[in-house]
Amino acid sequence: MDAHSTTLPTGLGFGSIDQTVFFEGSPVATFIINADHVVTHMNKACATTLGIAAQDYIGKVGLGQVFYGYDRPVMADLIVDGAMKEIIDDLYQNKYRASLLIPDAYEAEGFFPTLGQGGRWLFFTAAPLRNEHGNLIGAIETLQDISERKIAEAALLKAQTEIELVVEQRTAQLAEVNQTLRDDVAQREAAEQTLLNRNNELNALNAKLTEAHEHLIQSEKLASIGQLAAGVAHEINNPIGYIFSNFGTLEKYLADLFHMLEVYAEWEQKTSDKAMQTELKQARDSIELDFLQEDIPTLMKESREGIVRVREIVQDLKDFSHVDKTLDWQFANLNHGIETTLNVVNNEVKYKADVVRELGSIPDVQCMPSQINQVVLNLIVNAAHAMGPERGVITLRSGQQEDKVWFEVSDTGSGIPKEVLPRIFDPFYTTKPIGKGTGLGLSLSYGIVQKHNGSIDVQTEMGKGTTFRVTLPLLQPQPPESDAPL
Ligand SMILES: Nc1ncnc2c1ncn2[C@@H]1O[C@H](COP(=O)(O)OP(=O)(O)O)[C@@H](O)[C@H]1O
Ligand SMILES: [Mg+2]
Incomplete structure (x- = not known):
């Protein structure tokens, strides 16, 4: 082909x-x-x-x-x-x-x-x-x-490889930056945590400050009330003194007068002078002598009770302001103080509650014993007052905790309502009927315990009862020489 x-x-x-x-x-x-x-x-x-x-x-x-x-x-x-x-x-x-x-x-x-x-x-x-x-x-x-195409392809491939390289580098750089950012964030988070901690510390500090402030307010109140009480007690003390002593004389005079009236009454019966008898009877009837004879002793008794009460209040006020006491710091055993005080208030307690003693063996504590006794007394009297018609139990406890000693007065009484609780340490705050409470017991006790660098805690449940716990340091940091007013 x-x-x-x-x-x-x-x-x-x-x-x-x-x-x-x-x-x-x-x-x-x-x-x-x-x-x-x-x-x-x-x-x-x-x-x-x-x-x-x-x-x-x-x-x-x-x-x-x-x-x-x-x-x-x-x-x-x-x-x-x-x-x-x-x-x-x-x-x-x-x-x-x-x-x-x-x-x-x-x-x-x-x-x-x-x-x-x-x-x-x-x-x-x-x-x-x-x-x-x-x-x-x-x-x-x-x-x-296809050489040109191949060259172009190779160039492309090269360019691509270069781009990939650049991308790789960039990616690495980005990763680095990312890591730096992450470190930054971590640092910032750590800083934030530190701030948060600082904040919590500040909050805690603030709470302490508030507490300290409340104490200050409380003691300021006590200080001003103390001065007032000192003044009032001083002013009232003298007149009450001579009213009280005059009252004794008056009672005696009245007794003499009543005796004299009895003699008159006897001779009224004995006389035969009708006109005199009639006049005397008229005078007696018009002043209702029989009633007077009955009523005057009652009035005198009530007045005497009133004056005694006033004297007690004045005494409370004086105790409260410590105007008439020079007190010494000494080492005393709280259990002993509790026993003596119980004897003193036995009359208040015995009809209302049984007393249970759960006293631990505790060392002597540096204190002003008569003042601490005052605290014990106030707490026991309050416990007795808290009892309802039914007989209750008052438990007295004591114990040691490290370098502190504590005692408790616990009752099975009414408990303290929530709205009353914040005010119980206020001077003159009382929920008791007029004549029964002065509202000074707890504020006085608070002041005393504070001066001892101690604390008072309350635990209460409505209908179940209340426990007051007083904690005192065994040693006073720097016991003051004398007892200055609060
Ligand atoms: N053990 C207690 N149980 C119930 N309430 C109490 C108790 N102790 C104190 N209180 C309340 O605190 C108030 C103030 O007490 P206090 O200062 O001793 O004054 P007072 O006993 O003269 O009323 C009382 O009126 C009472 O309402
Ligand atoms: Mg009281």
């Missing part, structure tokens, strides 16, 4: 243009081999791509030499041999694929170092050529120089 004499079928508008004209004119580099591997056609584009003269190769075998620089089949050779399927994997590895357009045709790409200057990248296709009976008569192979 002579490729040069092949003509195109007529009727396509080209007249009798030689097929070679198309072949030669095609910009796709193409060559054809026959069944014996002999190159039958090679167009100009192909010769240019391979950098050879076509006539040097047409009619010959071994084009592989041109591509590879050594004797090796090209793809067209493999197709002609029908050996493609077995060998293609070896020769072209994964850089080939079957054509999507022509059965048994393949395409691949590869780098050919011996082509051109410094080698060329080629994309090539090879397809079987068959005659009208379907017999294989040769193969056609096309080549396409």
